[in-house]
Amino acid sequence: MTKIFLTIAMLLLVTGESFAQKENPLIRQGNKQYQEGKFKEAEIDYRKALERTPGSVKGSFNLGNSLYKQENYEEATRNFADAARLIKETDETGRSAALHNLGNTLLKSGKLEESIEAYKQAMRLNPADEDTRYNLAYAMNQLQQQQQQQQNKDEKSDEDDKKDEKDQKDSQPQDQDQQQKDQPRDKQQISKQDAERMLEALKNDEQKTLEKVNQQKVKASAVQIEKDW
Numbered sequence: 536m537t538k539i540f541l542t543i544a545m546l547l548l549v550t551g552e553s554f555a556q557k558e559n560p561l562i563r564q565g566n567k568q569y570q571e572g573k574f575k576e577a578e579i580d581y582r583k584a585l586e587r588t589p590g591s592v593k594g595s596f597n598l599g600n601s602l603y604k605q606e607n608y609e610e611a612t613r614n615f616a617d618a619a620r621l622i623k624e625t626d627e628t629g630r631s632a633a634l635h636n637l638g639n640t641l642l643k644s645g646k647l648e649e650s651i652e653a654y655k656q657a658m659r660l661n662p663a664d665e666d667t668r669y670n671l672a673y674a675m676n677q678l679q680q681q682q683q684q685q686q687n688k689d690e691k692s693d694e695d696d697k698k699d700e701k702d703q704k705d706s707q708p709q710d711q712d713q714q715q716k717d718q719p720r721d722k723q724q725i726s727k728q729d730a731e732r733m734l735e736a737l738k739n740d741e742q743k744t745l746e747k748v749n750q751q752k753v754k755a756s757a758v759q760i761e762k763d764w
Contacts, residue, residue, distance in 0.1 A: 559584045562593050569597065574604040592621045596633055603640055612640040631661035638670060647678040 565580030581598035585591055599614035619633035638653035654671035657664065 559588055559591065559594070561587065562591070562597060565597060565601070569601055569604075574601045577601040578605070590621060592618055592629070595621065596636075599633075599636060599640070603636065603643075606643075608640045608644045612637060612644065615640060627660040631657045631664060631667070634660070635664065635667045635670070638667070638674070642670065642674050642677075647674055647681065650674045651678065 561580045561584035565577040565584065568574075568577035568580060578598060578601040581594050581601060585594040585598065588594060595614045596618040599611045599618060602608075602611035602614065615633050615637035619630055619637060622629045622633060624630070634653050634657035638650045638657060641647075641650035641653055651671065651674045654667055654674060657667045658671060661667065
């Protein structure tokens with residue numbers, strides 16, 4: 536399902552008691568602009584109408600429609616909410632239309648749970664509205680898909696964490712083995728250096744010993760000579 540219905544009926548055409556207020560010429564002018572597809576011009580007229588008559592149901596509802604057409608969903612949401620609040624409770628058709636459009640703007644804004652609630656309220660007021668029923672089913676399906684995607688994402692994240700933990704554990708013995716392999720190499724290198732130093736020391740000691748022995752031999756010979764004399 537990809538189609539989203541927008542209730543675009545101008546409230547001046549609705550016969551509910553909430554719209555029995557005197558017609559504002561700016562709203563009539565805005566409606567003409569809207570029907571011609573001039574949504575920005577219609578927005579300007581509706582804003583002027585609301586400046587003259589604050590709290591106008593027609594002004595808020597139709598301004599919301601013009602903003603929706605311009606994809607200004609945030610401000611459209613506020614105007615549809617105002618319209619739904621201002622419409623008398625006895626006018627179920629008018630309130631249902633405002634809540635339907637409120638649900639549309641919330642849906643377009645990605646606020647699925649809020650849009651579902653708005654559609655449900657609209658359905659309670661007008662159970663026969665097939666457009667609202669369709670959009671409610673669409674929003675609920677979108678929310679279900681979103682939740683499923685999030686669940687899959689969380690599960691994948693958990694699997695990745697477990698895999699990283701396993702890889703880390705598997706890598707530890709390998710690191711230790713590598714360290715153990717490196718250690719004899721270090722010891723071997725140190726032993727070789729020590730051996731060279733020890734060999735050099737032995738040579739020095741041997742030379743000193745040899746020199747000492749020779750000296751003693753010379754000394755002994757000298758003494759013997761003296762004795763012979």
